[in-house]
Amino acid sequence: MIELKKQLLDNPEHIRELLEEYDFHNIKINSNEIRCGVEEDTNSTSVRIRLEKSLKASDFGRDYHGDIFSLIMTLKDVGLGEIIKTTKDILGISFFEFNKKERIFGGFYDSIKKRKTSELKTLDNSILDNFKNKYNALFTKDGISLETQKKYQIGIDFDSYRISVPWFNFSGELVGIEGRYMGDYKEDEVSKWFPIIAFPKSMCLYGVSFNYNHLYEAKRIYIGESSKFSMQLDTMGIQTGVSLGGNAIHREQIKQLSWLNPEEIVFCFDEGLSEELVNRQIEKTKLMTKYTNIKVGIIRDPENKFLPKGSKCSPTDLGKERFLELEESYLEWR
Structure with a gap:
């Protein structure tokens, strides 16, 4: 995410392309900020994106403050994964690693061994078609509403008799699926939670x-x-x-x-x-x-x-x- 913001900041025209992709209007790039409107017939300066490393963004008309990605999520009702993919397409990259030369928080993280992106493999979202839109009463009893189950793309894997819980990385890409056993795991002597598609949770x-x-x-x-x-x-x-x-x-x-x-x-x-x-x-x-x-x-x-x-x-x-x-x-x- 940090590296994506850096690459966007290196060429603000890419930010214009990203905003146009999600139907923002009257986009004007100034020396230290970008101004635009959410809709064609609304205030053309209500949205401000500051041209600094965190790309802080505000919609003054709705009193929303975040960064460019969270702004698009909120105003255009788009998932983070889709926004990141669109950004990568605009930048012309298929994947990226966090910049090893960037000194985060005074260089403290320079002493931490960086993990390569390849260690956390991403999966095609079409895998979820095998499980999604199959909600369950077990999670409902656990205080998880059907609306939340739909939002988190909960499903059922009938082969393993488990509730499927997909995990996504920081950039919104699918990396694995864990499964919650739907029967009596103690009586059946099986693990309550077990990966349907294994992945390192420690990285998410x-x-x-x-x-x-x-x-x-x-x-x-x-x-x-x-x-x-x-x-x-x-x-x-x-x-x-x-x-x-x-x-x-x-x-x-x-x-x-x-x-x-x-x-x-x-x-x-x-x-x-x-x-x-x-x-x-x-x-x-x-x-x-x-x-x-x-x-x-x-x-x-x-x-x-x-x-x-x-x-x-x-x-x-x-x-x-x-x-x-x-x-x-x-x-x-x-």
Whole structure:
């Protein structure tokens, strides 16, 4: 995403092409900004895109602020993956790596071994045609509405008897599919979650591609373990939840959180996780974000007032009212 913005900034005419592709009008490129209108007959200067590295964008008519990608998502109701693909087509590139010479946050990330893009292979979205539009009552009982299931492209893989949950990378490209067993996994002695198409979850943050326009420069991002955490929050109307796919946060995931540039990030680990493991994840995150102004917090229930002891419940499992009560009572800043 950073490299795409850099290449767009190197030639603002490419930004014009991107805006024209999504039917923005009266586009005018100035020395430090681009102005345009959302529709042909609306205010021709209501949208401003600043020609600086983050390509911050605002629609003053609707009081929306984000970056160029989140702006297009919000105003034109387009998915992030489609916007990224269109941008790559305009730039004439089929793939890209993050610029190894770019010094992010004072060069701190220069010391981190860069992973090649090839390590996270992308898949054709047509794979999802085998699963999509087959919603299920199991997720509904877990507090995930049919609307959210449709948004997150949930389906069913009848071959493995699992709910299919597709994962997308930071750029909105399909990278894998995990499956949630629909039967009694304990009685049948099978894994509750098992990959339908395996991929390294440590390189992804679940939920970003669906809610990038809400996550970018958000006031607060919530971080949970399972993919259903992000979906449960979305059903509650809270569109700033991401999931790790486990109980540990990895360097690539922390980097992606930093790129979103939130004011605060709040961990929401499942009940019963050891204090030692929790502290290790928080310290790792604080170390890698120390050159930012991001506050790091955690929602805990040390007395098991809300989350029953031994339940391994997520803070979102008990519904919106209880989640907000838990946040109000037990949010700690570290």
